[in-house]
Amino acid sequence: MKASKIVFYISMAISLAIIVLFFFVGFGNTDIYNGNELRSPMFTDALLYWIYVLTILAVVLVLVFSTSSFLKGFATNPKAAIKSIAGVLAVVVLFVVAYALSSDAPIMVNGKPLSVSNDGAPVEGSAYVLTDVLLYVQYVLFAVCALATLFGLLNITRAVKK
Numbered sequence: 530m531k532a533s534k535i536v537f538y539i540s541m542a543i544s545l546a547i548i549v550l551f552f553f554v555g556f557g558n559t560d561i562y563n564g565n566e567l568r569s570p571m572f573t574d575a576l577l578y579w580i581y582v583l584t585i586l587a588v589v590l591v592l593v594f595s596t597s598s599f600l601k602g603f604a605t606n607p608k609a610a611i612k613s614i615a616g617v618l619a620v621v622v623l624f625v626v627a628y629a630l631s632s633d634a635p636i637m638v639n640g641k642p643l644s645v646s647n648d649g650a651p652v653e654g655s656a657y658v659l660t661d662v663l664l665y666v667q668y669v670l671f672a673v674c675a676l677a678t679l680f681g682l683l684n685i686t687r688a689v690k691k
Contacts, residue, residue: 631661
């Protein structure tokens with residue numbers, strides 16, 4: 530079995546396990562914000578950290594493979610090498626557009642702006658912008674992955690090549 534399939538199956542198993550734990554284990558973490566008791570699913574942190582890992586891994590892999598493809602192909606075929614850098618440019622454009630769409634407006638929790646972070650320090654506008662950028666990037670990458678999976682399941686790329 531190829532290493533890529535093994536990595537795929539392992540990442541799918543971890544994702545499925547975390548999703549099952551998130552939705553079916555129950556609520557247990559109780560936090561108090563602005564005098565209100567809020568309960569969140571027990572595995573919210575695990576799900577968020579796994580999403581962050583997958584997002585960062587996807588961006589890093591796009592950059593690494595695009596750069597290596599560019600460097601390998603530049604010596605033999607410069608025009609094709611320039612085309613291979615499109616993945617890197619797409620990621621850069623994605624982050625620029627996400628940054629342009631992001632806002633430094635406070636996050637509203639139970640009708641009131643979130644005023645402190647988990648460590649008690651005041652939340653700044655740059656933290657809101659960073660949160661928005663990462664969420665937008667995750668939304669787009671999820672949609673791209675879903676479409677790629679759909680195309681793969683339907684064998685659309687094979688039908689187009691024939």
